[in-house]
Amino acid sequence: MDTVEFTPTPEQLAWTFGGVEPIMKVKPGTTMRLWCEDAYAGRVRSPADLPSQCIDINQVNPQTGPFHVEGAEPGDTLALHFVELEPARDWGVSTTIPFFGGLTGTDRTALLHGALPEVTWIYQYDSVRQSVTFEAARSDFRVDWPAEPMLGTVGVAPPAREVRSSLVPERFGGNMDTPELKAGATCYLGVNVPGALFSIGDGHYRQGEGEACGTAVEGAMNVTLIVELIKGGAPLWPRIEQDDWLIAVGSSRPLEDAWRIAQVEMITWLAELYGLDRMDGYQVVSQLAKAPIANVVDANYSSVVKLPKALLPAASAYDGMHRHLRTS
Amino acid sequence: MDTVEFTPTPEQLAWTFGGVEPIMKVKPGTTMRLWCEDAYAGRVRSPADLPSQCIDINQVNPQTGPFHVEGAEPGDTLALHFVELEPARDWGVSTTIPFFGGLTGTDRTALLHGALPEVTWIYQYDSVRQSVTFEAARSDFRVDWPAEPMLGTVGVAPPAREVRSSLVPERFGGNMDTPELKAGATCYLGVNVPGALFSIGDGHYRQGEGEACGTAVEGAMNVTLIVELIKGGAPLWPRIEQDDWLIAVGSSRPLEDAWRIAQVEMITWLAELYGLDRMDGYQVVSQLAKAPIANVVDANYSSVVKLPKALLPAASAYDGMHRHLRTS
């Protein structure tokens, strides 16, 4: 099957979902090796680099793509299977950003406080030990943490003519910022426009659930993925399958609505897999679901619902697509 | 050290935090063996028992207590260490309840829909295999799940003369409905009134994060716990310590505020343990926190923030109280 390698030039980076011409066409079944720039567009590189001085707010969270998937039509399901996520630099970076984040007044939670202090933390990445090192800015606290590479942003072009900033998580995917989007995961997205026009970006070497300060350990990433297409079956909201988990992601505000969306999407999935009545599905998620928060900082908040396959009867979501991709 | 056994009579059950005379006095260091009735007050026992017909809304979620802890003064910290939680019946029960739950219109999210169907699911508990069996109400779907006993409700009397229903999670603890309150956990609560006046109840044989339909696998529980008192040091919001995790619980609406509370409480805890500046603490939770939702159904929603001890320098919260209680 085809393999495609692609590293965008700075001019080729995409800043939106929708509104951008496809950078190339790919056939279903294609393996791709893609390079992704970090969310700061590579502009924050030392503790002295402050976002308010380095960043152009219209040029953050650059995406690699969009890719036109041949044969994809509205109502189809795009499957993106992440084979490998490999940090592409030996450092990552996180910062606070004025009036952005979960524990500060923001443009939406508009308050009369001045901005919190702006701080930049540079993390060294050790590719042998696969760890990152946190060094406190205001004391000598220092600790190593395992790297857990993930993609903050995976999405397709939105419906209804809209063009959305790559900072937004929505039905079309986008900036969901969930650690579940890691190597070994298959992401299912409903196709809204011919060709699907998917993009990926926002590599995180590590991220806590909620992404409290608004940024993870941001870093450029080499991503190996396989593109597949399922005719029909478009889920209403993004779904993720891992070897051990079925996952749905909801994004909205307030946070309880993001959670509700993910719960209802999962109940729908249970009905598809097991013919389970919705009230019985409601009971299953009530007793079985894990519900880690993804982000409480983006234009929509994102909430994840996970069910362990081991506690459900055997079933083949999308005719066994995930297993197929894992073994291909 | 003393051991106390107590099984309340129906007349001795408490329905509020605050507003109830202590059922007994206990000394710090006491081990207690307590029996807790289920949240339905034992009134729902078969699939034919519907909550709207069986339940008195003023008599739900009964608590065992309150217990007066000798020497406890406002500003002190009550430590409750859960040694063992053992299902006290061979069945548990979950139901939908009209206009209560996370995926229905409620008394607060007041809408024009009629109530969802009222359904009662009885779960058999197998004490040998330590499992519960789910049987769908509307198909022949049937599956066993491991029992994971926990307490939905642990709290002390509130401050400022208030008396709160046992359905409410708040600063004083109460109906937090987090699966983290399980055997091996130590719960730290700020004392608001002399004697602390703690109560426990709402045994769950198993519960998903979020408790979507509003009820877990509810069941009577035998609880073995150790009571300890720390002079001073009252946390603003409930904290939980397990062998591997530091945990804070926030409760409010909307859900993002519950999450914010738990995040800030954890940053305060990091400052206490490591002298970490709050901006550095903000960074630590941003990259390290797990953030499972506890409940999105109660009078306040509850959100948990967890940090893995293994990824932090060694530290002794409350002078090693948890380790002391684990080994006592």
Place this chain on the structure above:
Amino acid sequence: MDTVEFTPTPEQLAWTFGGVEPIMKVKPGTTMRLWCEDAYAGRVRSPADLPSQCIDINQVNPQTGPFHVEGAEPGDTLALHFVELEPARDWGVSTTIPFFGGLTGTDRTALLHGALPEVTWIYQYDSVRQSVTFEAARSDFRVDWPAEPMLGTVGVAPPAREVRSSLVPERFGGNMDTPELKAGATCYLGVNVPGALFSIGDGHYRQGEGEACGTAVEGAMNVTLIVELIKGGAPLWPRIEQDDWLIAVGSSRPLEDAWRIAQVEMITWLAELYGLDRMDGYQVVSQLAKAPIANVVDANYSSVVKLPKALLPAASAYDGMHRHLRTS
């Protein structure tokens, strides 16, 4: 008919709804002349008095009452008609309070900001011109505004054994902080306990909708009211009737839930008054309702829905109780 005058001593002030013995019994039909202390308990009297130094957080928003209404039983409707609200001092006061208010981080919207500046504004009240004078703290801006006396807090004892701080607005009324509670208004409250046990307080010489900074022009108030009792008919949430308006008040978080509650309560009222189907009632509020926000600062937020009587067919709410009280 009886007339009762009552000015509480400092020891007689009530700080909660529920949990307090009635200060006296009154018969339905009684006219009462009551004196109410201001929400600061009279402790903030000059620009140099800062709340954080003057106030005991357990002694704020004192209430005059509770009064036991003879014959009132759970399920009945208490009608309180406000005949006159007269400022009892020649000054009022407003302040910011650390971590309290609508445009600051709070105990619930927990953030990492330090507190906003603490400022006290003293307003002179001119009883002849019935105006208050605002003087800016940080410039020489100065302007007179009409006094528009209202009561921030009107309520009865809560159900289900609860005792709630006088800072809380809820189903039982309480700290709703709506400017609609002014002279000429009749407030209908569902009775939860024998005798109803109503209290009033929190006089405002003037308040903007939302009460943004958390405090109005707070001032002691002389209140003349008539107490009436309607057997049965308890509304689910507080209703207010004025000569020209039907009003419902919802209180919860987030603010949209407070609004939903008030809308649904009004649709219920339309069904009672006109036999209007709920879908038709939904349409009436959609095209006719005014929806001023009451408060976005208290333990619950409060939202008001108002319908103009002039645009509805003639009807007699509660058998013409308001008209009866206006002319009695």
Place this chain on the structure above:
Amino acid sequence: MDTVEFTPTPEQLAWTFGGVEPIMKVKPGTTMRLWCEDAYAGRVRSPADLPSQCIDINQVNPQTGPFHVEGAEPGDTLALHFVELEPARDWGVSTTIPFFGGLTGTDRTALLHGALPEVTWIYQYDSVRQSVTFEAARSDFRVDWPAEPMLGTVGVAPPAREVRSSLVPERFGGNMDTPELKAGATCYLGVNVPGALFSIGDGHYRQGEGEACGTAVEGAMNVTLIVELIKGGAPLWPRIEQDDWLIAVGSSRPLEDAWRIAQVEMITWLAELYGLDRMDGYQVVSQLAKAPIANVVDANYSSVVKLPKALLPAASAYDGMHRHLRTS
């Protein structure tokens, strides 16, 4: 000065803000007479027309425009003064729409309820009496209400390459659904792209605050407006000036965030007009603001804050632009 008349053909209707080529260029100072189709695109015309059968969800809320304003640059302020709004048909229409509205489960507040009943109400418009007639669908309740024509949607192209559905209210204006946008009002919008690219639409013959069921008395509208341009001074969020009121509109979720945005925008405006310190401005809005809810049904909720000019010192916003336009 120029006068322009324009009635779009169906093919010329715009469905988004941004992403559409300008339909014409206009000079600042131009008076325009524009025809606007109703939000149903004219497809719902009798009680038998149900939205789920008549409407293409990608073709709702059509806009007249966009118009390129000569000389407008990012950072400038577009002033649109509404001289006259005249119903263009002798009937208007409102409906419920499945899973859309304030008192139903929605795509965001995702619940397990089935849809509320779908109902269409046709209102006759009497141009002589300037009234609309409500006829209940499920009883013989019938009542006349004054027409109060307004525009639900007024906006410019968004920043940062985005294209947004005309259903969205945001910083760029859009579907705010506030009754304040009526004849005699001047709307100030920050310009994001060269030419501003403004559009208008969504005529309402009458609307309650909140727009509870999701639709007003929708109707085609003839709009006379004057376009003006102010160099610089772009407000962060939409502002409206009327003869008697200064108004700011915030749009977000949850509703309290929309309110916060509008409050802070108004405090900023007070600082511009009077040099008022932000803490003093906080006090002014606390005691003086009206806060009617605009909508609790759209993609963002909208909240209005209003200050009465009569209770503030004389001032000239935007160098007296509103007065100039009122008298031109």
